[in-house]
Amino acid sequence: MTYHITDNTAAAIPLRDIPEVPYAEFHADLAEKLADPRYHVAHYFALPEEGRMRFYCLLLDDATSQVLVASHVMEYYDEGVLPSLTAIHPQLHPFERDIAERYGIRFDGMPWPKPLRFPFDRYDRSGSMDNYPFYTMQGGSLHEVNVGPIHAGIIEPGAFRFICSGEQVLHLEIALGYQHRGVEHEFAATGNRLRQTCLAEAVAGDSAVAHATAFTEAVEKLSGHERPAQLDRERGIALELERMAMQIADTGALSMDVGYQLGQVACEALRTMTINTTQAWCGNRFGKGLIRPHGTDHPLTAEKSAMIRRNVAEIARRYDEVRRDIKSSPSLLARFEQCGIVPRDQMAAIGGVGQAARASGLARDLRATHPWGVFAKHISHEPVVKTQGDVMARLTVRCREVLQSARYVDRLLEIYEQKYAAGPSPCPAPDYAAPLAPSSLAFGLVEGWRGEICHVAITDPEGRIVADRIKDPSLHNWMALALAVRGEGISDFPICNKSFNLSYCGHDL
């Protein structure tokens, strides 16, 4: 089968250069390739195009760093039924569900033909969020527990339906869509690139830097402009600060759920310190406003660089003390170890990504497998991988990544200080008007703190962005949470949930 072969740093691809293959061929080739976990689908979506439907698929090959782009089409009069790939490889379920929900295309043999997010422009309006078709089981010893959409804490909404036998969870189904705001539609409805960048920052506010970086990567590939290496370094610093802040926050959240108050408050304070560092750099605690196309509004200065280095060193030192305390507390280990296990083969089957996949022995980390920007040039990243797949493994990956990110930030700032501290910044101001290549596709693949973030921007013949198709890593990983709690006591759900900390709005868009 023919793909357009590219990588995460190459230029935008003219749409006509992406081969269109018959669906049967696409199906057969993907069915074969995905059996090997070196491959996984990063994105697969449909887009109406001049009276027909064109489907695009981004397949990542972790062994060679290649990105394989394929497409197939469905003419207006074709029958809207395709043999399902999910039936063979469950990892395709969110993509096929999305295509079916939006456009009414049916996937024959699809084992899980459920709504994905109830978008406002869905094909079939007969169902709504309030009558999600939950899976049920009958039996005298079974009972159901419904949680949500509003949860106990200050978090986003989503509905969880447990089927339990006594205390034990047999099945968890997660119904999402409550957060659907029409992000992708808003992207296409505006030509204002600043507005689009702000939308990218709002896809998932806890991953504002990562989503904005993925979007600007796509835009810059479309404009074809070179950018100074220092800009890549500053984006890398922002991304790693975001990662530190959130991994620390989740360490605190896990501590809270097992009643380990010392760890909780220590992590709260350390997260405050991390996001205040970002705020002192750019004025926003979540780094909103920091990532802009072609340039930056907040170039580093010698004082800011010194401030960040000082704070990051202190945060890393104190966080390491918390990490050691967790490791030396048997009461914590008793809760975290052997709990919420997702074995490697299941993680591969559902296409898991990010720190959750790494905790289950899959070395999926775009910083190493599909490097971009600073990871393609200045840092050769070594992913943190654990094999146990339990809550402790996910926590350990977080712990080690905080310290790793702290080292990266320090190194990047050191380069900055050596090269530019005395003089003016080499980074230009942002450019929201740069012309974009017409009728092209460009993607940004960025490893956020949760995992693989993908933005695919497509332009029309006038060079306007007509679609930005967004994938948050949560789209893959929600299924991992459902698998993790199978067979566990329902009281362990909170720590299983926190050990993933997935995004609702990133999923619902």
Place this chain on the structure above:
Amino acid sequence: MILPKIKVLRSHGRQAIPDLDAVELTPEFRGRPELTATGDTAELEQAAAICPTGALSVTPFALDLGRCLFCGECARRAPRNIRFTNDYRLGSPTREGLVVRPGDRCVAFDTSAVRPELSRCFSQALQLREVSAGGDASIEMELGATGNVNFDLGRFGIGFTASPRHADGVVITGPVSTNMAEALQICYDAVAEPKLLVACGSEACSGGLFARSRAVDRSFFERHRVDLWLPGAPTHPMVFIDGLRTLLGKKQRE
């Protein structure tokens, strides 16, 4: 096993901010803007054209904090007309109070618009139920942070509770997605009277980036009166704390 804990404790030290009313944020923080009218509107028109949410109007010259994302772009395009200060006292009991005009030196807080029973009932203790209806998680995290070791809002008897039955009011974040509209209404109805309603964040105040989205249903705000409007994307914990304290009569806006 006690030694590592002592180490953590020693490094942690004291974290609570001693006087929350005296907090100064970093000069980088983009808070209340100050507007200056000049004869020349060319730059302003450019700024208004690129504003991602249409928060800026040229004639009459005004900036609506309820729509603003605090991205700072307008101040870069029209630096003679707009300047952002680090003033976090942004809350208002009226939606109109969020509109900043040239010469304004603070965000107006019209105490006559505050229902008197609020301070009578809630000034000693206030439990809130937060409902995220399309919020992007950053704002929910900021609300969570108001109770953390640094801000420790619990010192004033203010906190968040799980059940609406235990709550004295509702805090809404997000533009109110259609898929959450019913759940929000059910939750609000479950809170006993008298109750307080807070719209937290620019998305809750106006819809923000999603003001025109067809996936959003803002009819809730036509049916219910908001007691406190808090701008921000996301709303900084200090904006929330200052707004509530001022609403409850514990703090005056000069």
